[in-house]
Every structure is written in structure tokens, then in C-alpha cells.
Amino acid sequence: MALTIPNRFFPGTLVDADQMNANFDSVVAYANSSLETVATHNSDIALLPKGKMGYVQVTASQGSITTVVDLTSLTLTFTALASRYYRVTGFVFAFTSTVSTDRCDFSITDGAGTRVQRGGFMCAAGSGGVVQVVLQPGAGSKTYKLRAERVGTGTITMNSDATSPCFILIEDVGL
């Protein structure tokens, strides 16, 4: 809606009070309808995904994995908002093992080590990829981290280098 002024005034002519009032009333009506639009925008914006909340990556390999371990530096803490959903993504280039029949379980856990997602990768020729989980954790400070666990008898390595980064990413995906 565009603002239009109903009356124009001319030099040497008496101004009619009703016309003056009508002009001001038009401005008031227009401005107040715009204010309602602004309020709608506020609530619409609040519904949208907010995107990246945290991201860290590593470019160094981590070996000697024979039990469940944290993947070094792949931990994130952020402030979650009530009712909103968050996607946590972990990515590793490849897990390899000294024993070809081993599997590596690649997990996302909370800060206390409680698992919230897991993916298994066969180590024979080396495998990696994505694990991800969508959570609604409630308001407050939240920590998520990546862990790896050998399933088998060998020694597992999480492989990474400068052009094969491994990472954890947290995104706000909306309400």
C-alpha cells in the first residue's frame, strides 16, 4: 500500500480544517498499517533457520584407536534456544585399521559422552563420510563432540590432512 495525501493546498487560499485533518489522518493510517507489517516481519524472521552456530575442523590424523575415544579438537559448545532444532554434522575422510575386517563406529555424543548418533565404516580399504543428527535440545549451553570406536581387533586411524579436513558443524535448522 502506498501513501497518498487526499488534499492539496494552494497559495492565497484558506486551508479547510477538515482537509488538513484528513491529510493527517491518511498519514496516521498509513504509518500504523506499516507498523503492523514490521511486526509480521519480526515474527517471520524469527521462524527462519539461523544457519551455522559453530564449526571446527582438524587436518591432522589421529591414530592408536583401540577403544572409544574423543576425536581431538572436534568438540563444539554453543547456546541453544528453546524449541529450535539443530543439525549436528560430523565428517571424516577415512578410517583405516591394521586389521582389514575391522569396522569403526563414528559417533556424535553430548558433552558427557552420551551417544546421540552413530555410523559404521568398514576399514578394509579405508572408508569415511558423514554422520548427522537433528536435535531439539532446549535452551542453554550445549556441547557436542565426535568420537570413534574400534569394532574388531586392530588399531584404527582417523585419517586427515590439509586437503582432507575432518570437521564438526552445528546449524540452527529452524523451529
Next chain:
Amino acid sequence: MALTITNKFSFNTVTDADKVNTDFADIATYLNASIDTGTTHNSDVALLPKGRMAYKQATVFQGGIDTEVDVDGLSITFTALANRYYRITGFTTLVAESVVGIRVDLKITDGSNTQLARVGMDCGTAGAGVGVEATVQLITQPGAGSKTYKLRALRAGAAGTLALNDADSAPGFILAEDIGL
């Protein structure tokens, strides 16, 4: 905040200029506050993720891979903005054509074939139908300007050949998303 006007004018009464000025001041105060709110909205919206920047998919079988090659058709170019983060995702299905023990390294590279990320995936049993899938992701803050990313595949592990088993019902793809600041 709602706009209200202080003074009304009456028929056949000499209008006090100060009252007219006050009414215009009411309007100016209101509009200036509203414009400030609009500016805040603009910056709030600018913080949000913009989503898909570019996407291409492949539905054609690509076999005989025994060295590093471009994945046919999976190259994208978009204009990146300063300071923003982008997620590049590559996905394909794979099958070992000849021997057991083949691994694919599915790579994200820039337009000059410089590797930026890769994922390894054991292709499993040779000739085993659909085989396996590989997903590679890169989170990057590349700076402003035109950026090209593409998928490349390298046969690793055992000697032999592998195939990208993309089809109409199993498309491979590359996707670039703006994920915010």
C-alpha cells in the same frame, strides 16, 4: 509504537502554526523510529543463511575409472560473498567393476583441480549391483568473488576399475549452500 497526532484543527478557527509544527514533528519522530527498525531488519536478514547457491546432478553411468577424473557434469560456479561460510556437498553411488579392495576417493576440488576435501569409501564386492555411496563435504569461507567447485573421483586401494553408478533413480550431485556467517 503507534503513530498519534497531538492536535486536531477546527473549522473557522485560526490555525496556530506551532500546532501544525507539532503534528509534523509527531510524524517525523515516528517515521525516523520506523526507519531505524527497518535498518535493523536488514542486518538481521543479512545474517541468515541464503541456502542453495548452485546445484547440478548427474544421471549417467561413468565406468572404467582407474585414475583421477572429473565426475561428468558435476562442476558448479557461483558468486561468493565476503565472510560467509559455504557448504559444498558431493554425492555419488559407486561400484567396483573388477576386483575386491578398491577404494574410491571422492574429491571436492576448485576449478584448477586443487583438492580441498575428500572422502574414502571401500567399494565392496566387485560387480555388486548398486555398490556403495560416498558423500564428501567441505565447509569453506572462500572470500568474495566467482568460485568454482567440482567433483573428481580417484581409484585407490587395489588395482582395477570402478564406476560411478549414477542413474535417473540414483542421481549423483554437487550442491553449494550458503550456511551463514
